[in-house]
Amino acid sequence: MNQMNGIDYMLAEMLEQPQILQLILENEDIEKITILIKNESISRIILTGCGDSYCAAWFGALLADKWCPQYDVKFYEPFDFVNYYDSNKLENTLVIGISVSGGTLRILEALRFSRKHKATTMVLTDNPNGKIVREADMHLLINASPPESLLTTSYTTEVAQKYTGYQNDVAQTKTYLANLGTIGRLFATLSSKPEKNQEEIRKSFSLIKKAINQREEFINAGKSLSSTSENISFVGSGPNSPTSLFGAYKMFEFTLHGFSCDIEEYCHTRYFITTDKSSVVFLAPDEQCYKRIMEIEPVITDQIGAQTLVLTSDSLLAESSTRTISIGLPKDSILSPLVLTIPIEFISYSLAKKRGFNTNTFRGGVETEKYVTGSFATIRQSRSQY
Secondary structure, eight states: OOOOTTSOHHHHHHHTHHHHHHHHHHOTHHHHHHHHHHTTTOOEEEEEESTHHHHHHHHHHHHHHHHOTTSEEEEEOHHHHHHHSOGGGOTTEEEEEEOSSSOOHHHHHHHHHHHHTTOEEEEEESOTTSHHHHHSSEEEEOOOSOGGGGSOOSOOSTTGGGOOOOSSSSOOOHHHHHHHHHHHHHHHHHSSSHHHHHHHHHHHHHHHHHHHHTHHHHHHHHHHHHTTOSEEEEEOOGGGHHHHHHHHHHHHTTTOOEEEEOHHHHHHTGGGGOOTTEEEEEEEOSHHHHHHHHHHHHIIIIISOOEEEEEEEGGGOOOOBTTEEEEOOOSSGGGHHHHHHHHHHHHHHHHHHHTTOOTTSGGGGSSHHHHHHHHIIIIISSOOOO
16 A cells, blocks of 8 residues: 555545546557457457446446447346356357456456356456456456555554555545546447547546546535435436446445435335435436436425435536536447546545545545455455356
């Protein structure tokens, strides 16, 4: 773990993201991996991951389904994949396991299962020294952290100190965006229109940088949401279903009650437990989502008294209000998760700071060592079938 003087670790990682995006654009290994994949007679791609990496796998499957029609693309939780997927379908399949730390045992198990049944395996990771790297046919680094910073932790107890693989022991932000960006570059290169789609990725990366410069709006929104909320729902559809789940996961990392939901499903489910002590963050990257949300948002604000925030595209010319923030988003909403990740990061950070959490450590400093020790037992010491 590195020490960052004068600025807290979580904020520092979020502000590093423009440099990480540049490294992704310059990463020649992506083109090399693409050649290897094309030489493998692949007809099917399966992505799998846990936690934030599951959200990244979901995004990747949605993007590849649109950009790479030559492949049948799916995503799975690794436990479901290993135990319930028909292994007879794995021949001519590329299985991409995503593990930031390189130490997620369920991903290692998924790759071993895949290789046993003649699939080609690849790992997407931040850790070049992770065990998973040694067992995959190929690997692609997201280059979010210096490798030497992944060898130690800030924890003090014997077992917790073994939970390595992250530069800083904080709610993860830059590693998630690095996964999305690397996946975007990979599938742009594999797509039927590589030059066009690579340009779309570059434009999206520029919009990410602009969104980071807009951070004070997001920080102020987080402070406002923090003032009364007992729970926060992140509501998004289509390509932003995984984005809304990422938002809920950030709440969990500060011991807060977070939920994610599809826009339409919200009206049928989460709506019924929304109260005047709830907050709802809507993701509206395109006209379809925005129009539907504008039917829902006034009801839960005016009739129920919940706090709301709508994150939408500046191209929609949304009516300016304290409940709406307009952001420069890609024209194709399939890429909007790359940018909408940014306000969620800063909102989560701000909300945690306002609530008095320590953003320099996991779980905001609440029984940190106890829960990290438990995570080591449940995640990294779990038994593998393969």
